[in-house]
Amino acid sequence: MSGKIHPLFGLWYDNKIQFAMVNQQLLTMKQPELGKVIQQHRLSMGMTQEELVERCNISVRTIQRIESGEVTPRSYTIKIIQSVLGIPLDPPLVDRSLDSIPDDFSAKDRQVFFWSAIIGLAYFILSSYEVFWELTLMADDRQQIPPYYTLLKVLVLVSYAGFAYGFYRIGQRIQNSALMFGAAALIVINAIIIGSDLYYDPSAAESQWMGIYGVVVFGISLIPFSIGLILSLKSMGEPYRIVGIVGLVTGFLFISLLLAFIGLFTWAVFDIACIYLLFRQSQGRRGN
Incomplete structure (x- = not known):
């Protein structure tokens, strides 16, 4: 078997490593960086805020405040966004002292x-x-x-x-x-x-x-x-x-x-x- 790595496999491996690095950063990410990542993933999927709101069953104002970094979302909200956008966000990255605040409380x-x-x-x-x-x-x-x-x-x-x-x-x-x-x-x-x-x-x-x-x-x-x-x-x-x-x-x-x-x-x-x-x-x- 040849010791050379197939180009397609190398590309897949590099993307996987990069994704893992992004994933690791998310574990310690706070606002406003968290909101920017959510916004980037939403835009990469070609999804509007209204479409995300409809699928997550939360208010437009909440999504706007999360993406702008005004509020730190609850773990429950994080899980919904995670499911819809496919972002493996871990709830522990959220500031626990704010976990029980409604998202509309700035x-x-x-x-x-x-x-x-x-x-x-x-x-x-x-x-x-x-x-x-x-x-x-x-x-x-x-x-x-x-x-x-x-x-x-x-x-x-x-x-x-x-x-x-x-x-x-x-x-x-x-x-x-x-x-x-x-x-x-x-x-x-x-x-x-x-x-x-x-x-x-x-x-x-x-x-x-x-x-x-x-x-x-x-x-x-x-x-x-x-x-x-x-x-x-x-x-x-x-x-x-x-x-x-x-x-x-x-x-x-x-x-x-x-x-x-x-x-x-x-x-x-x-x-x-x-x-x-x-x-x-x-x-x-x-x-x-």
Whole structure:
């Protein structure tokens, strides 16, 4: 047998070695290189993004973000793309700390979640002080209104809007319209309640009735938001359902009026749990 290698066999062998080298690089590849490789394989097959989306059953926006290097895809998404394009990508090349993030959560989204959590902490402190003054004014009509009362109310409203926006953004990304509506409703209803508090004299009889009205309305506003959290179970994990249930209980306690005082404690737990969820989301983890 001749010691010479057939040209066709040599070409096949060289291609195999080159493919193995590319394969080895993929094992340690991160974004944006990963997205470029996926894009190159897609184009080499003459496939458009729309065709890849149809075969992978994921959104066009997801493919666009993966190929542009904006997000690191989950192992599940990697396996689908691997199957369709025939790229032997190994899931361990994906950053495990981001493995449970929905693909539509970018680094900018996580930054928004972080600052929403920080603003939520500020809201929790401010609202606790606000509740203290509300109870003081209701218990003693001779108590003078502090000079910073209006500023306190405005800061509570602004911080609450920033806090709730974090969940609106989550609902937007995971396409949970109930969570988006609930977060938006909380902002609007809080604006109405605080506006009424500033309009009426806290020492007047009308103000006390408005306070009762505000408690009931706020309790009602917690219901759609809490339902939105519960409906996030599939996308975001079990803690969202647990926090949503706490929110529902709090809402009904406020609506009952007789148990509203207990509702103050469950409300505190609910707010702290929501802040915790945002912090975890900012770190690239689901609740579970």
